[in-house]
Amino acid sequence: MRIAGAFFDGTTSRRRAAVLEVGDDTSLAVVVDGERVRTGQWRDADVATRVGDTPRMIRFADGAAFETTDNAAVDAVLARFGAAPVARLVHRLESAWRVTLATLLVVAGITYGMAVWGVPFLAARMAASVPPSLERAISHHALATLDGSMLKPTGLDPPTQERLRARLATLVAELTPRPAVTLALRASPRVGPNAFALPSGDIVVTDELVRFALNDDEIVAVLAHEVGHVVHRHGLRQVLQASAVALVLASVTNDAGAVTSIAAGLPTVLLQSGYSRGFEREADSFALELLRARGIDPGHFANIIERLEAKEGGMPSGLGFLSTHPSAADRVAPFRAGPLDPRGGSGRRRAPAWNADARDSSKPSDSCRLL
């Protein structure tokens, strides 16, 4: 077999027209102007793997090289004398449109699967292997930072503070393992009535929320939700998921130049808010179980959520996919259905399949609530 190309001697950039002669006995020779400038065995030459239709190099040990654009001929020789099948497989994947279509589906499927199940699953597993002491160290400064900016010292009277601390202690008393949660009461006119949990187990409740609540049970219901965030380690998982998404996006878009980093921001926002809604549902279901176990009416949670929604207004219709929380209507439904509910659900003994209901909800809600 004869393959046309060019020969470089390895010491200069001089390009000479050449022919590669491959014998049936796997011998090869590079012929320039009728002279055999290199001879050897096919197996000793370093044949580059094929990348598209770019020129292909066959290198010799002394640095000399034969270059050809006749990729098909080189492939034919490789097929005949045997070559690493893996190296040829990649080019085959890259060359057929039918394979491309299948690859596209695979990529779309994997991307979807990674985004919806893979990243949350891996983050949860990784979070489980991080010792809680490390997690507390990580968020050690978080509350201090917030205290210097958004949060002010609480203005609640000491008996109220003590009462709420005792309620939180009772709430988590029988959980195993017992979560290391502490109540951090803070005034914050800027944040308004709200509560949020830090990975350290500090549950921040604003004075505004305490005043907004009609009774202590409503606050306890909110605390149960926040304990859910702490127990399921949502803070740490959020950070891990954000890093994973950033890493994947960076590796996908790195060769398209800086412009695409703007474009990459959009899917990041969508994914993060989607993950956040998942965490809220998990914390809600935890709160529902905990409140029932303590004999506290889950309806209190529904009541305070609905009043907050009415006070602050929801997300504009159709923008629910940007929201960090599921819609209030979807969230309160399971809490209304319990046997202790004084309103509608008196006759029913069990909650409906609220979990499934909540999962496919995509209705709008408030985007900035931290609860």
Add this chain to the structure above:
Amino acid sequence: METGVALAVEARPLVQVLPFQFVGTASAYFRIWLVNLALSLVTLGIYSAWAKVRTRRWFYGNTWVGDSSFAYLANPLAVLKGRLLVVAFLVAQSILAEIHPVGAAVGSIVIFLLTPVLIARGLAFRARNTAYRNVRLRFSGTAGQAATAYILWTTLSGVTLGLAHPAARCRQARFLLNNLHLGSTPFALTLGTGAFYRVWSRLALYVAAGFWIGRLVPRVVPAARTLDASDVALVRLVALGLAVLLGIWHARTATTNLIWSNATLGPHRFESRVGPWKLLWLYLGHTVAIVASLGLLIPWASVRATRYRASCMRVHVAGSLDDFVAAQGEDVAAAGDEAADLLDVDMGL
């Protein structure tokens, strides 16, 4: 393939003007890109090193000057090692930053001190693995020179609020080109700081234009007459900001042209004619297309941008391209290459 246009200049050796040509198609790259993506995902990122090498090989192999294309020769395993090293270091640093502020500060200082080393090694790795006509590039810049060009001059540029920026660009370009060789033939850039300041002086025109447009628009445009004082201030600020951004873009493109139009390789010289507005229009269109196609047009955008950039470069060949002599050099580790990627240090091509 077009062939170079032969021109006789004086009685000197024949000068041939050879254009850079990028011949890859978007449909071919789309498939390579997609397979890279799929295999990288399936192998949890391990394949990304091979993906990077195949991508570079495809882009280099499709970039022609005269009768030959460029070649990228890096070993994917070296790239993988470099990648793992950099990722391990960044992960360790970000964990340290959370749990041990003092340790993290020490880590940051170590990174800072390592930066020039990584820049120099990264450029050396990339050069060593780039070949034209089977002769490799070679980069001989030292970490000390990298520290001066990048750390010292970038700091000076910041301290002087950008006034030293043209001088910094000059030092960096000279660091990049005066240490680069094709085999044993050196590249050279003997351009003084003055030329860079002349290019950047046009920024003043943009600032002046932005200033006056911002002042005139609220008075001349009838709809704007009803604006109150704070809106007028906003209009002025936006006009000035836009003008500065466009001015910087113009000056940056002109700097690339300046550098490459004055660079020489032995007896040969280069010429670069990137159109700033054409390039900006290309990039804006790409951004819209990429967003609208959910990322599927990324390969199309990469190919189109590369084709345009290549079409702006030419080399004036004095005599022949046959006389570059290969140099002997040792292999260079890839960790620096990954770091140089992160730091966005490149030859500017």
